[in-house]
Amino acid sequence: MAKKIIGIDLGGTTVKFAILTLDGEIQQKWSIPTNILDEGSHIVPDIIESINHHLSLYQLSADDFIGIGMGTPGSVDRIAGTVIGAYNLNWKTLQPVREQIEKGTGIRFTLDNDANVAALGERWQGAGENNPDVVFVTLGTGVGGGVIMEGQLLHGKAGCAGEIGHITVDPHGFECTCGKKGCLETVSSATGVVRVARKLAEEYAGDSELKRRLDDGQDITSKDVFELANLNDPLALKVVDQVCMYLGLALGNIGNTLNPASIVIGGGVSAAGEFLRSRVEKYFNEYTFPQVRQSTVIRLAELGNDAGVIGAASLALQFLD
Amino acid sequence: MAKKIIGIDLGGTTVKFAILTLDGEIQQKWSIPTNILDEGSHIVPDIIESINHHLSLYQLSADDFIGIGMGTPGSVDRIAGTVIGAYNLNWKTLQPVREQIEKGTGIRFTLDNDANVAALGERWQGAGENNPDVVFVTLGTGVGGGVIMEGQLLHGKAGCAGEIGHITVDPHGFECTCGKKGCLETVSSATGVVRVARKLAEEYAGDSELKRRLDDGQDITSKDVFELANLNDPLALKVVDQVCMYLGLALGNIGNTLNPASIVIGGGVSAAGEFLRSRVEKYFNEYTFPQVRQSTVIRLAELGNDAGVIGAASLALQFLD
Numbered sequence: 001m002a003k004k005i006i007g008i009d010l011g012g013t014t015v016k017f018a019i020l021t022l023d024g025e026i027q028q029k030w031s032i033p034t035n036i037l038d039e040g041s042h043i044v045p046d047i048i049e050s051i052n053h054h055l056s057l058y059q060l061s062a063d064d065f066i067g068i069g070m071g072t073p074g075s076v077d078r079i080a081g082t083v084i085g086a087y088n089l090n091w092k093t094l095q096p097v098r099e100q101i102e103k104g105t106g107i108r109f110t111l112d113n114d115a116n117v118a119a120l121g122e123r124w125q126g127a128g129e130n131n132p133d134v135v136f137v138t139l140g141t142g143v144g145g146g147v148i149m150e151g152q153l154l155h156g157k158a159g160c161a162g163e164i165g166h167i168t169v170d171p172h173g174f175e176c177t178c179g180k181k182g183c184l185e186t187v188s189s190a191t192g193v194v195r196v197a198r199k200l201a202e203e204y205a206g207d208s209e210l211k212r213r214l215d216d217g218q219d220i221t222s223k224d225v226f227e228l229a230n231l232n233d234p235l236a237l238k239v240v241d242q243v244c245m246y247l248g249l250a251l252g253n254i255g256n257t258l259n260p261a262s263i264v265i266g267g268g269v270s271a272a273g274e275f276l277r278s279r280v281e282k283y284f285n286e287y288t289f290p291q292v293r294q295s296t297v298i299r300l301a302e303l304g305n306d307a308g309v310i311g312a313a314s315l316a317l318q319f320l321d
Numbered sequence: 322m323a324k325k326i327i328g329i330d331l332g333g334t335t336v337k338f339a340i341l342t343l344d345g346e347i348q349q350k351w352s353i354p355t356n357i358l359d360e361g362s363h364i365v366p367d368i369i370e371s372i373n374h375h376l377s378l379y380q381l382s383a384d385d386f387i388g389i390g391m392g393t394p395g396s397v398d399r400i401a402g403t404v405i406g407a408y409n410l411n412w413k414t415l416q417p418v419r420e421q422i423e424k425g426t427g428i429r430f431t432l433d434n435d436a437n438v439a440a441l442g443e444r445w446q447g448a449g450e451n452n453p454d455v456v457f458v459t460l461g462t463g464v465g466g467g468v469i470m471e472g473q474l475l476h477g478k479a480g481c482a483g484e485i486g487h488i489t490v491d492p493h494g495f496e497c498t499c500g501k502k503g504c505l506e507t508v509s510s511a512t513g514v515v516r517v518a519r520k521l522a523e524e525y526a527g528d529s530e531l532k533r534r535l536d537d538g539q540d541i542t543s544k545d546v547f548e549l550a551n552l553n554d555p556l557a558l559k560v561v562d563q564v565c566m567y568l569g570l571a572l573g574n575i576g577n578t579l580n581p582a583s584i585v586i587g588g589g590v591s592a593a594g595e596f597l598r599s600r601v602e603k604y605f606n607e608y609t610f611p612q613v614r615q616s617t618v619i620r621l622a623e624l625g626n627d628a629g630v631i632g633a634a635s636l637a638l639q640f641l642d
Binding site for chain 2 (some may be wrong): 025064137147149150152154155156157158159160162163164166167168171176177180183227249250252253254256257258259260261270286287288289290291294295296
């Protein structure tokens with residue numbers, strides 16, 4: 001029987017699993033809740049038990065697999081196979097994840113950080129169309145990303161390559177949790193979009209449903225902002241325009257520096273779809289020089305929640321001789 | 322005898338040559354003027370003749386070499402071994418450089434663009450200290466660069482990776498030759514520094530030798546600006562501060578995106594040395610998030626004019642099995 005790979009996408013609320021062919025086709029998919037109690041000490045045993053349980057369910061054994069790849073929050077030491085500082089998992093101390101999972105399953109194991117793994121997934125089976133040069137940006141609670149160039153995932157000196165959320169888009173902008181000012185994340189994450197809305201609402205005097213809701217003290221979300229913009233609410237349109245300007249500037253400068261085949265936008269905020277993409281592209285074109293404008297395209301992510309397990313599984317392809 | 326490599330740095334006024342050991346030590350170095358007459362048709366024959374002449378001078382033969390690498394202006398097709406659109410060489414049409422040089426010397430040949438090759442040189446034998454992740458920026462007549470990540474030179478979809486000079490540092494800034502606004506090149510090339518000086522002089526009312534020279538219609542250079550700043554001329558200090566702010570912003574965002582071990586500053590403007598570097602670093606630290614600030618360093622280039630031939634020669638190492 002043809003060998004397979006396993007991908008694990010470890011998150012703060014669920015652990016997603018998938019069994020894939022070496023061509024990247026998902027054959028089985030399941031998930032379990034993440035039990036972060038007792039300093040996250042149940043997480044790895046739960047993963048091992050779930051894998052072993054599903055392999056016996058599908059009448060598969062360790063020999064049927066090339067390896068397991070996993071995407072995880074926190075700081076990853078790829079060489080040592082460990083994770084530290086994944087606070088949403090309650091993993092404060094060093095976790096010898098590889099050692100435990102290899103021992104518990106009898107299958108070789110490798111890991112990388114969650115945004116990198118999602119980038120690998122979109123590049124391999126999604127909007128990246130398996131091009132050698134693809135940049136992925138995820139607009140969610142925060143803004144993260146991953147950079148693949150010449151077919152290789154980039155890590156950088158301290159593993160921070162792809163931390164696109166901390167590109168400075170406005171030296172005099174909002175304060176970021178990282179301690180500096182004007183990070184892309186402060187204006188284009190889900191909370192960033194709302195922050196821009198509140199700021200622009202202060203100065204806005206015209207008629208606007210968004211303005212009314214904000215003045216009324218209602219909780220609004222980035223989804224609300226995009227929905228109202230879609231209905232031509234003038235303030236919401238201004239907010240979306242500013243968010244897309246900042247995204248176009250940051251992605252434009254990534255384009256000017258790296259000239260990838262595509263920059264793929266994913267994460268919750270990207271649910272705004274073509275409405276968002278076309279506006280980001282407009283500014284991307286304004287902020288890139290002609291050869292980049294003509295060769296680097298802005299695309300929407302295609303894999304949704306599957307990007308993580310697919311990209312994670314692709315890490316295990318390194319175990320093929 | 323141990324095999325050697327040849328590096329060629331093809332420029333608009335001179336062609337530089339060097340014979341190197343496989344460890345990157347220069348054993349012989351010479352140069353010839355670039356004859357751009359007759360649509361640059363003499364350039365390649367001159368290169369071939371000069372190599373063959375020097376090999377016989379040093380009693381070496383084609384068999385003593387692994388290969389030749391060359392850095393060139395223009396658009397390079399690395400696969401085909403051709404160059405097109407190198408206007409300072411009068412090469413408007415496609416030049417089958419590899420075919421001609423391999424035929425004329427009997428030595429394998431490869432090439433890349435001049436800024437990339439200088440980046441390879443500084444990374445291998447200069448300030449990059451042979452780290453796997455090094456970004457090089459050259460501040461000269463224009464601003465160019467090269468990006469090496471995970472030990473590989475990045476090219477991008479259309480060969481534009483490393484075109485750092487066209488990073489947008491001010492969306493409302495000066496117009497650039499590329500057609501867009503606020504490119505790093507417009508404010509930090511040799512002419513860019515003077516452009517900033519003229520702009521700031523208009524608004525400057527205080528006492529300043531730089532202001533006096535500009536008002537007097539004297540020609541000033543970027544070197545003059547840095548020299549006057551070194552003498553505490555208040556306007557010149559303002560100009561240097563603004564130039565370094567833009568450089569710190571652009572290099573900071575490269576740091577936030579790629580987290581290289583070092584970003585190396587070379588080219589004529591970098592002759593300003595530590596005076597420039599320390600000021601760029603100050604802004605780099607302001608525009609990078611903590612992990613990048615702690616792991617990516619700003620360095621001055623160390624190889625000067627030799628970066629090109631050394632980096633070019635390193636291209637030929639690909640012919641080692």
